[in-house]
Amino acid sequence: DGGITQSPKYLFRKEGQNVTLSCEQNLNHDAMYWYRQDPGQGLRLIYYSQIVNDFQKGDIAEGYSVSREKKESFPLTVTSAQKNPTAFYLCASSIEGSGGPRRNEQFFGPGTRLTVL
Amino acid sequence: QQQVKQSPQSLIVQKGGISIINCAYENTAFDYFPWYQQFPGKGPALLIAIRPDVSEKKEGRFTISFNKSAKQFSLHIMDSQPGDSATYFCAALADRGSTLGRLYFGRGTQLTVWP
Numbered sequence: 001d002g003g004i005t006q007s008p009k010y011l012f013r014k015e016g017q018n019v020t021l022s023c024e025q026n027l028n029h030d031a032m033y034w035y036r037q038d039p040g041q042g043l044r045l046i047y048y049s050q051i052v053n054d055f056q057k058g059d060i061a062e063g064y065s066v067s068r069e070k071k072e073s074f075p076l077t078v079t080s081a082q083k084n085p086t087a088f089y090l091c092a093s094s095i096e097g098s099g100g101p102r103r104n105e106q107f108f109g110p111g112t113r114l115t116v117l
Numbered sequence: 118q119q120q121v122k123q124s125p126q127s128l129i130v131q132k133g134g135i136s137i138i139n140c141a142y143e144n145t146a147f148d149y150f151p152w153y154q155q156f157p158g159k160g161p162a163l164l165i166a167i168r169p170d171v172s173e174k175k176e177g178r179f180t181i182s183f184n185k186s187a188k189q190f191s192l193h194i195m196d197s198q199p200g201d202s203a204t205y206f207c208a209a210l211a212d213r214g215s216t217l218g219r220l221y222f223g224r225g226t227q228l229t230v231w232p
Contacts, residue, residue: 106163
């Protein structure tokens with residue numbers, strides 16, 4: 001089955017700890033994205049990557065870091081600098097660079113719910 | 118600053134009725150407008166999308182109406198069913214330029230369909 005997987009589904013973190021959320025896709029998509037979702041806020045872009053070894057900050061990148069060493073993987077680290085990390089985190093991917101009429105379609109993973117204790 | 122404004126925030130519709138959710142944007146560079154459906158605890162799923170070369174797109178019970186001059190687009194759900202109860206997000210993207218690939222989302226509409 002082709003798709004996007006995120007792990008873990010639930011994650012609990014103590015204050016002051018860094019945690020890494022996993023995102024893997026086997027769709028052969030060029031672009032990958034991380035969003036944060038809070039009630040009533042919609043989806044806000046944290047980071048995105050259009051190609052391996054390159055990524056750009058989104059609207060709320062402070063306190064987060066990413067890497068894109070492989071096309072299929074885009075892990076997100078929530079650092080202790082992120083003041084309010086409790087949220088639902090969503091990873092997405094799209095064909096993007098490969099062109100075609102479906103190039104802009106973003107497909108989402110099932111999400112990781114992070115709770116800071 | 119919210120690039121895409123969505124209304125209403127919540128919507129209650131009787132089974133069999135029509136659900137209508139509206140979105141507006143300012144950036145004339147936007148040229149791809151998708152709608153996503155999200156159930157609690159799940160990731161959003163692409164429902165239907167439109168590009169500005171057409172004014173309407175229909176897929177089953179779901180229709181997007183697009184008004185380029187007014188910079189507005191809307192989702193119509195015909196014959197609404199309890200299974201349609203979910204949160205719906207509109208979004209917009211500019212398919213060129215420095216923001217290539219970036220989707221801007223509305224804040225969502227929580228739809229409840231009563232049986």
